[in-house]
Amino acid sequence: MPQTVRAEVITIGDEILFGQIIDTNTQWISTELTTLGIRTIRKTSVGDTTDVILDALREAAARADVIIITGGLGPTKDDITKKTLCQYFGVGMVRNQQALDLVTSFFEKRGREMTDLNREQADLPENAEYIQNDWGTAPGMWFDEADTVYISLPGVPFEMKSLMTNRMLPKLKNRFDLPVIRHKMIRTIGVGESFLAEKIEAWEDALPPHIRLAYLPSFGQVKLRLTASGADNEQLGRELDAEVAKIMPLIEANVYGFDGDEIENVVIKLLKEKNLVLGVAESCTGGQVAATLTKVPGVSAVFAGGVVAYSNEVKHIALGVNPDTLAEFGAVSEPTVCEMAEGVRVMLGTDVGIATSGVAGPDGGTPDKPVGTVWIACATDYGTVAKLLKLGQYREQNITLTTNYVLELLRQQLK
Amino acid sequence: MPQTVRAEVITIGDEILFGQIIDTNTQWISTELTTLGIRTIRKTSVGDTTDVILDALREAAARADVIIITGGLGPTKDDITKKTLCQYFGVGMVRNQQALDLVTSFFEKRGREMTDLNREQADLPENAEYIQNDWGTAPGMWFDEADTVYISLPGVPFEMKSLMTNRMLPKLKNRFDLPVIRHKMIRTIGVGESFLAEKIEAWEDALPPHIRLAYLPSFGQVKLRLTASGADNEQLGRELDAEVAKIMPLIEANVYGFDGDEIENVVIKLLKEKNLVLGVAESCTGGQVAATLTKVPGVSAVFAGGVVAYSNEVKHIALGVNPDTLAEFGAVSEPTVCEMAEGVRVMLGTDVGIATSGVAGPDGGTPDKPVGTVWIACATDYGTVAKLLKLGQYREQNITLTTNYVLELLRQQLK
Numbered sequence: 165m166p167q168t169v170r171a172e173v174i175t176i177g178d179e180i181l182f183g184q185i186i187d188t189n190t191q192w193i194s195t196e197l198t199t200l201g202i203r204t205i206r207k208t209s210v211g212d213t214t215d216v217i218l219d220a221l222r223e224a225a226a227r228a229d230v231i232i233i234t235g236g237l238g239p240t241k242d243d244i245t246k247k248t249l250c251q252y253f254g255v256g257m258v259r260n261q262q263a264l265d266l267v268t269s270f271f272e273k274r275g276r277e278m279t280d281l282n283r284e285q286a287d288l289p290e291n292a293e294y295i296q297n298d299w300g301t302a303p304g305m306w307f308d309e310a311d312t313v314y315i316s317l318p319g320v321p322f323e324m325k326s327l328m329t330n331r332m333l334p335k336l337k338n339r340f341d342l343p344v345i346r347h348k349m350i351r352t353i354g355v356g357e358s359f360l361a362e363k364i365e366a367w368e369d370a371l372p373p374h375i376r377l378a379y380l381p382s383f384g385q386v387k388l389r390l391t392a393s394g395a396d397n398e399q400l401g402r403e404l405d406a407e408v409a410k411i412m413p414l415i416e417a418n419v420y421g422f423d424g425d426e427i428e429n430v431v432i433k434l435l436k437e438k439n440l441v442l443g444v445a446e447s448c449t450g451g452q453v454a455a456t457l458t459k460v461p462g463v464s465a466v467f468a469g470g471v472v473a474y475s476n477e478v479k480h481i482a483l484g485v486n487p488d489t490l491a492e493f494g495a496v497s498e499p500t501v502c503e504m505a506e507g508v509r510v511m512l513g514t515d516v517g518i519a520t521s522g523v524a525g526p527d528g529g530t531p532d533k534p535v536g537t538v539w540i541a542c543a544t545d546y547g548t549v550a551k552l553l554k555l556g557q558y559r560e561q562n563i564t565l566t567t568n569y570v571l572e573l574l575r576q577q578l579k
Numbered sequence: 580m581p582q583t584v585r586a587e588v589i590t591i592g593d594e595i596l597f598g599q600i601i602d603t604n605t606q607w608i609s610t611e612l613t614t615l616g617i618r619t620i621r622k623t624s625v626g627d628t629t630d631v632i633l634d635a636l637r638e639a640a641a642r643a644d645v646i647i648i649t650g651g652l653g654p655t656k657d658d659i660t661k662k663t664l665c666q667y668f669g670v671g672m673v674r675n676q677q678a679l680d681l682v683t684s685f686f687e688k689r690g691r692e693m694t695d696l697n698r699e700q701a702d703l704p705e706n707a708e709y710i711q712n713d714w715g716t717a718p719g720m721w722f723d724e725a726d727t728v729y730i731s732l733p734g735v736p737f738e739m740k741s742l743m744t745n746r747m748l749p750k751l752k753n754r755f756d757l758p759v760i761r762h763k764m765i766r767t768i769g770v771g772e773s774f775l776a777e778k779i780e781a782w783e784d785a786l787p788p789h790i791r792l793a794y795l796p797s798f799g800q801v802k803l804r805l806t807a808s809g810a811d812n813e814q815l816g817r818e819l820d821a822e823v824a825k826i827m828p829l830i831e832a833n834v835y836g837f838d839g840d841e842i843e844n845v846v847i848k849l850l851k852e853k854n855l856v857l858g859v860a861e862s863c864t865g866g867q868v869a870a871t872l873t874k875v876p877g878v879s880a881v882f883a884g885g886v887v888a889y890s891n892e893v894k895h896i897a898l899g900v901n902p903d904t905l906a907e908f909g910a911v912s913e914p915t916v917c918e919m920a921e922g923v924r925v926m927l928g929t930d931v932g933i934a935t936s937g938v939a940g941p942d943g944g945t946p947d948k949p950v951g952t953v954w955i956a957c958a959t960d961y962g963t964v965a966k967l968l969k970l971g972q973y974r975e976q977n978i979t980l981t982t983n984y985v986l987e988l989l990r991q992q993l994k
Contacts, residue, residue: 181619183610188601190624195598204596205631207624209605216620223638358654358696378627379655380594381735389599444866444887450873451859451866454887458865461941461974469893471886472859472869478884478927482897512893526876536688554689558714559876561737 169202169340172228174220175209176236176245177319189234189324196333201342201393202230212236217248225312230336235319237285237302245316246289246305253309255290259283263294263303270301292316295335299326306335313339344397348404350388350411351425352418353572357381360388360415367411375407383564385427420575427571428456434578435466435516442574443514444470445483445504447495448522448538452567468514473504483507496521496533498541498550505543505550517543518574522553524562536562540570542577549577584617584755587643589635590624591651591660592734604649604739615748616757616808617645627651632663640727645751650734652717654696660731661704661720668724670705674698678709678718685716707731710750714741721750728754759812763819765803765826766840767833768987772796775803775830782826790822798979800842835990842986843871849993850881850931857989858929859885860898860919862910863937863953867982883929888919898922911936911948913956913965920958920965932958933989937968939977951977955985957992964992 173190180187187209194204205228210216217236224231236245250257264286271278285301288294295304302318304327315332317324336342352360357379361368368377374394380387390407392400412419421430435442444454444467454470457463471482476495479485484507485500493499504519522538529535536555541548553569555562588605595602602624609619620643625631632651639646651660665672679701686693700716703709710719717733719742730747732739767775772794776783783792789809795802805822807815827834836845850857859869859882869885872878886897891910894900899922900915908914919934937953944950951970956963968984970977 180606181609181622182613183606183608183619186601186603186606191595191598191601193598194596198597204598205626205628206635207596207622209622211620220621356691358694359692361655361696362694376593378593378599379653380599381653389594391593391597446866446869449870450878451861451869451885451887452873454861454866454889455864455870455978458867458887458889459975459978463865464889467889469887469889469897470866471897472866472873472884474869474873474879474882474884481927482884482886512896524873556689556714558737560874563870563874 167229167341167343169230169342170205170228171197171202171230171232172205172224173207174217174224174231174233175207175319176212176217176233177209178211180209180235181211189319189321192321192325193232193234193328196328197230198345198347200333200336201345202336202340203345212244214244214248214251217245218252221248221252221314225310228312229340230313230315232315232317234317234324237316237318246287249292249305249307249314249316250289253289253291253307257287258290260286260288260294260303262296263288266296266298267301295327295331297323297327299323304331306332308339343393344395344400346392346397346400346404347423348390348392348408349423350390350408350415350419351385351421351427352388352415353385353420353427353568355386355415355418357386360386360418363414364388364411367407367414371407372403375403383561384568420572427568427575428460431571431575431578432457432460432463432466434575438578440515440578441466441468442516442518443468443508443512445508445517445519446470446472447474447479447504447520448524449520449563449566449570450474450524452563453518453520453570456567456571468512471508471511479504483511494533496523496537496539498539498552501539501541502543502548502550505541505548509543515544516574516577518570519543520566520570522555522562522566524559524566525557526559538562538566540566540573542570542573544577546577549573582644582756584644584757585620585642586612586617586645586647587621587623587639588619589632589639589646589648590622590734591627591632591648592624593626595624595650596626604734604736607736607740608647608649608743611743611748612645613806614760614762615751616760617751617755627659629659629663629666632660633667636663636667636729640725643727644755645728645730648729648731649739652700652731652733654694654700654716661702664707664720664722664729664731665704668704668706668722672702673705675701675703675709675718677711678703681711681713682716710742710746712738712742713745714738719746721747723754758808759810759815761807761812761815761819762838763805763807763823764838765805765823765830765834766800766836766842767803767830768800768835768842768983770801770830770833772801775801775833778829779803779826782822782829786822787818790818798976799983835987842983842990843875846986846990846993847872847875847878847881849990853993855930855993856881856883857931857933858883858923858927860923860932860934861885861887862889862894862919862935863939864935864978864981864985865889865939867978868933868935868985871982871986883927886923886926894919898926909948911938911952911954913954913967916954916956917958917963917965920956920963924958930959931989931992933985934958935981935985937970937977937981939981940972940974953977953981955981955988957985957988959992961992964988
């Protein structure tokens with residue numbers, strides 16, 4: 165019977181507290197721990213202050229089986245993690261010959277002179293197990309005291325990740341009898357979190373206790389994350405697949421992908437399968453649809469390019485939109501967005517054309533076309549479909565929402 | 580005599596603990612608090628579990644004057660912040676009419692159906708001061724209990740930032756007698772952090788103790804942030820201006836703006852002053868230059884549009900690049916990028932044209948044009964200038980760097 169192992173991550177450093185840098189270490193660490201079957205129950209960031217670090221350690225020790233500490237191992241005055249750990253464990257500091265040799269060779273290799281501060285990097289708390297860091301001068305440390313494992317790592321992401329991947333994670337795997345954790349992500353678009361929740365309420369309530377559900381909403385999308393924990397990897401996989409099979413009929417129309425599939429990757433994959441080339445005509449999204457697609461490596465096989473037709477002149481010159489259409493219906497209208505989608509197909513000679521035209525805001529709204537009024541269209545050999553979106557008041561949000569929705573419209577047409 | 584106000588930030592949500600998403604909220608929040616003169620002493624992330632949240636609140640209350648809680652306010656089962664706050668304060672839940680009206684109109688505007696779960700979003704702990712959220716359906720909440728201020732915010736970054744900026748930060752400013760903190764940001768581009776540090780070393784060493792300097796590097800830019808603290812707002816302003824006057828001669832060539840000026844805002848301002856209209860021709864940036872410009876409201880006055888010429892065909896059809904040029908020099912070359920910049924001027928009839936063409940990676944590199952080889956150009960009535968960039972291995976980074984550098988090239992030409 166595997167243990168439930170709980171971990172806490174403590175990040176040390178003023179630069180994180182004051183918002184100087186974004187801490188990406190803890191996100192990476194908890195992802196790795198989750199994959200290993202260790203449950204992160206808390207993350208804490210504290211400054212370079214002894215008392216605060218001691219408090220954080222004591223509190224964490226009362227709750228967690230594994231405590232991972234990053235930062236505060238550099239050679240400068242404000243790096244106090246090691247001294248603080250000595251105080252916490254009530255032990256002295258000893259110089260570690262293996263660590264000293266490593267630091268020495270590190271400096272010799274780079275032809276740099278070594279200072280006493282550098283030598284002190286080889287000093288460790290007496291009760292520390294020295295874990296060699298081949299990627300920098302700060303040592304990794306492992307403590308196993310009173311059934312709690314303490315891991316101390318440098319804050320430099322590259323050194324931290326290398327030490328974790330190559331040294332600490334394997335040691336944790338041996339130290340504990342861990343459960344298996346599996347995730348399954350179902351990606352939906354165009355349906356609200358609460359509406360979705362009502363649709364799947366009965367299914368959600370019937371989930372077995374070892375499978376948990378989380379809703380992750382962002383810009384018109386809601387990701388449903390299933391987390392299953394147990395002993396048998398295969399069985400968990402089968403159980404997750406069974407739950408997905410049960411829920412799909414309820415939400416199928418809004419599901420665009422699973423796990424790591426972003427909407428842009430899904431449409432690019434569909435275009436490749438069908439051997440179609442896409443062209444994009446953008447007004448209110450101003451290039452973001454094209455930019456989102458071209459973030460994906462290898463997109464050039466199915467994406468010829470696009471036109472950002474911000475002014476009406478460009479809509480006419482570069483997309484062939486009829487000036488009478490613009491005059492009669494305006495730029496934000498079904499006829500215009502359809503002519504844009506069809507125009508980009510003709511102008512760039514692509515198989516498929518998608519288009520956006522709307523009032524992104526904050527200005528430009530009218531009583532009949534308020535800010536957030538957006539038309540999107542998709543033109544193929546089978547004809548042109550357009551859709552009206554009623555979005556909010558915020559420019560950047562409207563641009564991102566429109567980008568997601570026009571890619572979803574394209575996906576619907578390609579299916 | 581101003582108070583020292585200490586804040587703690589508590590982030591609620593399994594998705595952060597499990598590493599599903601990177602928490603950028605707390606970094607943003609502590610930056611804003613620092614600006615206000617409030618010192619963040621600890622950040623904590625906990626899961627969607629009542630007991631753990633209660634512990635975190637009690638611990639924080641023992642140390643901090645301000646506790647900012649983000650997340651767990653959505654309409655679904657795993658959002659338990661409000662219930663937990665009721666338990667923490669020992670109060671009941673009441674439906675807030677103002678909040679209900681807001682949620683109702685939010686759904687009416689979007690023509691979406693409202694559910695009981697949505698109505699429940701208007702339920703607040705009895706002792707909460709309702710803070711209107713105009714950016715979403717989750718309410719903001721302010722509690723002032725036993726000399727501690729508790730602020731509850733939604734986890735969606737856009738809603739959180741809007742609520743903080745427009746509602747909570749002003750309230751905090753009134754609630755406490757804070758020291759005066761003034762910032763001055765000097766924005767540089769195209770020069771490395773260490774190179775910059777050497778140029779300004781003497782100036783930096785001579786800074787008075789109450790003025791601190793921070794280097795904030797990002798994608799080819801380095802922002803120098805000066806933070807002055809004291810009692811007299813006017814005097815701090817004069818001192819900061821004096822320091823800027825001293826440093827400018829050392830770095831002038833690389834300074835594109837101050838404080839909130841992004842490079843795109845600076846070039847748009849210059850275009851408006853000179854009454855010029857811009858067109859953009861993008862290959863490797865795939866639309867990001869246009870998208871970056873169109874994020875700025877009112878850009879349509881100086882931005883006609885652009886062409887994302889991903890394939891060589893589109894470079895010829897839509898930009899008039901000579902097929903012989905493409906055949907002889909290739910797409911990633913000075914002649915091609917110049918013809919693109921000149922072509923977009925002609926095709927879209929704009930005053931100025933800028934263009935990008937390069938190997939973004941990960942594939943497509945050759946011995947003489949490795950990944951990271953990028954040409955940028957700017958064409959005006961005074962002629963066309965091109966520049967070769969040698970960037971790194973990473974696609975998204977190369978796209979963002981190229982976007983910044985081509986906007987800087989445009990700025991240089993407009994000056």
